Amino acid sequence: MELRFSACVLLVLCVTWGVNGGNVLVWYTEGSHWINMKPLLEKLVDGGHRVTVLVPSASLFMNSSEPSRFHYERVESSLSIEVMEKFMEEFLHFSIYEMEHMGYVQMYLRFMELFRINLKFALGNLDGVVKSEEVMMKLKRGNFDVLLADPIMPGSELVADILGIPLVYSVRFTMAHHFERYCGQVPAPPSFVPGAMSKLTDRMDFWERVWNFIFYAVQDVYFLSGTGKPTSACELMGKADIWLIRTYWDFDFPRPLLPNFKYVGGIHCKPAKPLPKDIEEFVQSSGDAGIVIFTLGSFIRNITTEKGNMIASALAQIPQKVLWKYSGQAPETLGPNTKIFNWIPQNDLLGHPKTRAFVTHGGSNGIYEAIYHGVPMVGIPMFADQPHNLIHMKAKGVAVMLNLNSLTAEDFRDAINTVINDKSYKENAMRLSSIHHDKPLSPLDEGVFWIEFAIRNNGAKHLRVQAHELTWYQYHCLDVFAFLLALILTIVFIFIKACSFCLRKCCGRKTKTKSDKKQ
Amino acid sequence: MELRFSACVLLVLCVTWGVNGGNVLVWYTEGSHWINMKPLLEKLVDGGHRVTVLVPSASLFMNSSEPSRFHYERVESSLSIEVMEKFMEEFLHFSIYEMEHMGYVQMYLRFMELFRINLKFALGNLDGVVKSEEVMMKLKRGNFDVLLADPIMPGSELVADILGIPLVYSVRFTMAHHFERYCGQVPAPPSFVPGAMSKLTDRMDFWERVWNFIFYAVQDVYFLSGTGKPTSACELMGKADIWLIRTYWDFDFPRPLLPNFKYVGGIHCKPAKPLPKDIEEFVQSSGDAGIVIFTLGSFIRNITTEKGNMIASALAQIPQKVLWKYSGQAPETLGPNTKIFNWIPQNDLLGHPKTRAFVTHGGSNGIYEAIYHGVPMVGIPMFADQPHNLIHMKAKGVAVMLNLNSLTAEDFRDAINTVINDKSYKENAMRLSSIHHDKPLSPLDEGVFWIEFAIRNNGAKHLRVQAHELTWYQYHCLDVFAFLLALILTIVFIFIKACSFCLRKCCGRKTKTKSDKKQ
CATH class of the missing domain: 3.40.50.2000 (Glycogen Phosphorylase B;)
Structure with missing residues (x-):
């Protein structure tokens, strides 16, 4: 049989190549993150995809009982709604009233305490997925084509890895862009990319750059030392095929990006309807x-x-x-x-x-x-x-x-x-x-395009930078620096030794000659 | 008068907002660069734009006398076609036959010699534009909306600056990505971004990374030291609003990019027509x-x-x-x-x-x-x-x-x-x-979109990273490093001094007490 292929066929394929009947798994999330996820899911359903959303029993914002076009999969969480609500109130009180009267170190420690509680809760939810044979069996049998997740709720990367399906992130940002930088490998020079939450802009004077540098460093030290084994989690996060970043240059300051980072800020925006x-x-x-x-x-x-x-x-x-x-x-x-x-x-x-x-x-x-x-x-x-x-x-x-x-x-x-x-x-x-x-594609269309791309192509490996395979010192060429420095020092050392040897020989001979003459 | 505005109006504006009657000035180029420029210009003419192409009298590949939909503006060059042809032959002979039998240093020196002759020729052409009152007057009166140029032929940035109009580059690459990195500010870690022409891929072992590092360094030293005053030229190049890069991840290895770098590889490709x-x-x-x-x-x-x-x-x-x-x-x-x-x-x-x-x-x-x-x-x-x-x-x-x-x-x-x-x-x-x-936009549509964007918005300032305003040591945070290092060393110094002072006080008193007792 002859393998027939021409560009015309390919072009037609591309135009009509909507992925109908894709099977999308959606990781649970909360608050405004869920509000942001919904329009993307609605659009996917419009496009003929089946959307299954994981919902923990202790979710404050996701309501799996309301009528919806998504299929909800309930996950039993070890937490209760009451505990979650109490924590949320505590967090709000800290943020709005306490924070301002605290010293910086005290505030940081309290924030990290709350952050740890939040992480414990998140892991409670995650246990409801990965430690539940029933849920995992359902997911494996579900034949999902892609997992869509906001990494604010950890664990999606683990499940995508277990199921062996592509992972698409929808991310606003993480503190000081830590996960985007360390796990996503996006470059962020502290000299003109203000760390997320640093309260800086891209126009920084010297002292602001010092502060930005320290801000990045503190976050990195905290995450790299404080959270047990971040490397393996980071490695899994680094396998995400596409990072849909929910900003654009109307909101954010322009900065370096990677081919698999797509900026889809305002994904939920739509024209105004008439008022009541x-x-x-x-x-x-x-x-x-x-x-x-x-x-x-x-x-x-x-x-x-x-x-x-x-x-x-x-x-x-x-x-x-x-x-x-x-x-x-x-x-x-x-x-x-x-x-x-x-x-x-x-x-x-x-x-x-x-x-x-x-x-x-x-x-x-x-x-x-x-x-x-x-x-x-x-x-x-x-x-x-x-x-x-x-x-x-x-x-x-x-x-x-x-x-x-x-x-x-x-x-x-x-x-x-x-x-x-x-x-x-x-x-x-x-x-x-x-x-x-004034963009070639609306944020919603761009988001859907790349999710469908991941479905069509079983991920997006061709957009993944090789930086993922390097250690931090390799990435920054520190091994190369060290080698070249050692080489130069060795050459200089040998040169000096050789010179001093020659000098000594010459002078030695001279001195000898002189003393010979004297004799 | 009430300022009325709604999203619906905006959306409709965006959809119908083709820039009809834009006035596009095109910088001269040669060989395959001209072949690559033409489809973009054809598409611009299709879209109702007026396209004016500068053509030096000594051009080997651009034929201003052939019937065309572009308006050609002849530029008198101090060179003759014969001189250009002779140089081209010399260059080909060097590349195909001589190069292989040369040592690396000899080859490099010969290449740089040819490069300098080429630069002299290019500046000869440039004189035909900027030193000709007639041409410059025509250009100023032309009311152009944008200048489109392949930076392989230098000088477009100067003319865009004089005319005060946006500049859009169409670039394949420059040697070791020098101009993209230094003037365009695109990050290129030598650990996984092989320098253009280095003959490396993005998967490099230690020795290849050493070679890539040296390759970048040699180019940078050459350009920063050998070409007179590159800073001012680089500053002007850095004002380019959009860099249309003529590769994509089907051809190139994925690497960091900037918001104003648009990858349009294969811009000239089209479906096959029936054969004769x-x-x-x-x-x-x-x-x-x-x-x-x-x-x-x-x-x-x-x-x-x-x-x-x-x-x-x-x-x-x-x-x-x-x-x-x-x-x-x-x-x-x-x-x-x-x-x-x-x-x-x-x-x-x-x-x-x-x-x-x-x-x-x-x-x-x-x-x-x-x-x-x-x-x-x-x-x-x-x-x-x-x-x-x-x-x-x-x-x-x-x-x-x-x-x-x-x-x-x-x-x-x-x-x-x-x-x-x-x-x-x-x-x-x-x-x-x-x-x-499998892309949201064809390379040609993407290229035309961003040229029209520059016309509509008088450039694309919102995509320009703040890195352009930093010195190299600020960009790499070397001043911040130096400050923090000095701070830490000072603190350590004071701490040691304080400790030694205290120790001396205590020990001194003890010794005194002992000697007192002895007395």
């Missing part, structure tokens, strides 16, 4: 002044009465109408221009032509929606990646940043007025929005 | 055995009688029919299965289902056509990047490499039989072909 009638009426009543959207995210349900009054009195002083997402009691100082809502259609409001500003805690999902729609921001960061996110937005000239603990009504009011009246904020927001949209 | 009748008849006469395509490129017009006979006798021994592109006299030993052609439709033949193997000198354009169509290769490299290209193909398991000077008929015959009969070569060729085609 009552909200649209309130928005329209704002006239030319327009509206301000105010939310502190889903974790913060209410704040102290004092703070509430301060915020409300500031909002009362601006000419815009304000939609405030808040589930606490209405503050006494609430102005007639401000309306409190239990829930708001945030994306649809951000895409509304009357929207002038977005007051946000700085969660990455909300920020990306503001970038998508080109809305300037006032940021009041609380915890986790929120300060990090808002520092990026401030550096790009689209946000003013405030501190909730030391905030005054005047500062708050002035900040909102600034981002609305100083035209540069809107211009910069529009520029970021243009960068976000 | 006489050629199709000859191809069909091959039956199940199929055909072999043999060409040594456009530079080599004929070879010695001896070599010709050796090659022909080898070809006569294989069961395939052979199409040999050759303009010399037919060798005596020519077999009945071999037909000599003055010209062959190479791409259409490579895409023909009867094609079994491609015998090539290893020019990058031919290799990419073979990758595109999935054809195994036998490589006989001559000069320039040809050995480099074929080493890549050999490493990826799709080619056998031979040396023309030491070639025997048996080796040649065996090599062709190997790539045809050992199935792994065809499988690997098909795998590379699949990698080439």
Whole structure:
């Protein structure tokens, strides 16, 4: 039989080569990470793939009982929901109230303590998968084509390895980019790549570069020494075929990347839909002044009465109408221009032509929606990646940043007025929005493309750098340095010895001759 | 007036936002670089752009008098075509015949001598642009939106800077990636990124890493010391908005890149068209055995009688029919299965289902056509990047490499039989072909997208890494290292001094007390 092959056939294949009926396994995750994963899964289901999501019994955010187009696979966790909720509250309290009154070392130690508890919980969930014969048998029989995971919940790499299937990560970032650097092998020179969570930008003066360097070093020492055997976990993580990174150059500072790192920031963003009638009426009543959207995210349900009054009195002083997402009691100082809502259609409001500003805690999902729609921001960061996110937005000239603990009504009011009246904020927001949209592929299409690529080609080995096979001293050429240095020193040594030998011979002979003559 | 803006509008803008009527200025280039530039320009003209190409009077390959859809702008060069042709002959003779009999240092010195002559010629052409008031006036009045250039011909960066317009490079590579690394700031750890032309792959043992390290170092020392003031030229090159790199991971080894480096290898490839009748008849006469395509490129017009006979006798021994592109006299030993052609439709033949193997000198354009169509290769490299290209193909398991000077008929015959009969070569060729085609965008579409992006956005500043603003010692954190080392040494010094002071105090007092007691 003749092997017939031509480019035309290949091209047609590529165009029509949707992988229908791919079998996608999804690792459990939590909070905004799950919100970010869902649009990708919806799109995969749209494309005819079967999506199976692992859900631990103690999940706070994943609800396997709600009607869904995904197939949920329940994993028994050794933890209870109550324990998880208590830990979450403890973490929030530390982040919002305690952290600020702590010294740096004390804060770091407490953070690491919480981090260790979190890791223990994560391993509790992982046991529910790998130590359960029933679950592992189901997974092996499931004939999955790819495992999709956010590495914030560890263990997916182990299961992908056991099942022998490609692994695609969806990652926001890890602390100081540790896992991207050590396991993913992405280069990150501390001189112009600010460590994630370092609160630095890519424009650093000498002292900031010193701080960035130390920040990287501390994280690396902690991870490489403190977590038992990170090497084997890192090796498994390094086998990930594709890293979908949930930022882009509209949000992040440009930096070196690798061929298997795909930047898909704003993967959940979508055009605005019409508003519910009552909200649209309130928005329209704002006239030319327009509206301000105010939310502190889903974790913060209410704040102290004092703070509430301060915020409300500031909002009362601006000419815009304000939609405030808040589930606490209405503050006494609430102005007639401000309306409190239990829930708001945030994306649809951000895409509304009357929207002038977005007051946000700085969660990455909300920020990306503001970038998508080109809305300037006032940021009041609380915890986790929120300060990090808002520092990026401030550096790009689209946000003013405030501190909730030391905030005054005047500062708050002035900040909102600034981002609305100083035209540069809107211009910069529009520029970021243009960068976000002016791409060959939407983030969602790009993410789906590379997941399907991994299914079609059983991974993406051709994108994997050889750096994975090198030790750290080989990677940095330290062995080569050492060899060349030794070689040069040896040559210099032999040269000096030879010279001194010759000199001694000559001088010795001279001296001898002289003494001969004297004799 | 209300500033109305919504995501829907933005999305629609993006989809329909073709830049019609962009005004593209194209820098002159030569040989295969011009062949590679043309498809991009054709596509730009298709998209409604006006394309103006600068052509020096002493160009060997660009023909401004042939009918074309581009507007040609003639540049008077101080050189004559005869001088250029003589130099080209000299260079070819050195590369194919002299080089092999030279010692490494002699070869390097001769190469650098030729390189300097080439640079002198290039600067002669450049004078025809920047020192001609007439040309510069025309360019300034031309209102160009972007300058597109292959940096193999220097000076485009200067003219883009004078005109104040964005610069897009189309680059194959520069020696040891010097300009990409120094001017483009792309990271290239010598431990796993083989220097271009080093004849290494990404899998290097210790000695190869030593060699790669030295290879980079020698180039860097040469460029940084030998070419006068490279800094200012490099600074201008560093302003390039986009670097279109004419490789991809089907050809190159995966390596770190930057957000403004776009890999568009195979930009000139296209599906096969039907063959002329006489050629199709000859191809069909091959039956199940199929055909072999043999060409040594456009530079080599004929070879010695001896070599010709050796090659022909080898070809006569294989069961395939052979199409040999050759303009010399037919060798005596020519077999009945071999037909000599003055010209062959190479791409259409490579895409023909009867094609079994491609015998090539290893020019990058031919290799990419073979990758595109999935054809195994036998490589006989001559000069320039040809050995480099074929080493890549050999490493990826799709080619056998031979040396023309030491070639025997048996080796040649065996090599062709190997790539045809050992199935792994065809499988690997098909795998590379699949990698080439299975991309979100074709190389041509990607190239055009980023040129149009630069036109739409007056460059691509958001993709530019901050590394451009750092000195080399800042980039590598050497100042931070030095500071931290000094700090640590100072602390250690003070600590030792303090300890020794305390010890002396204590011991001193003890001694005193003892002597007191004695007294």
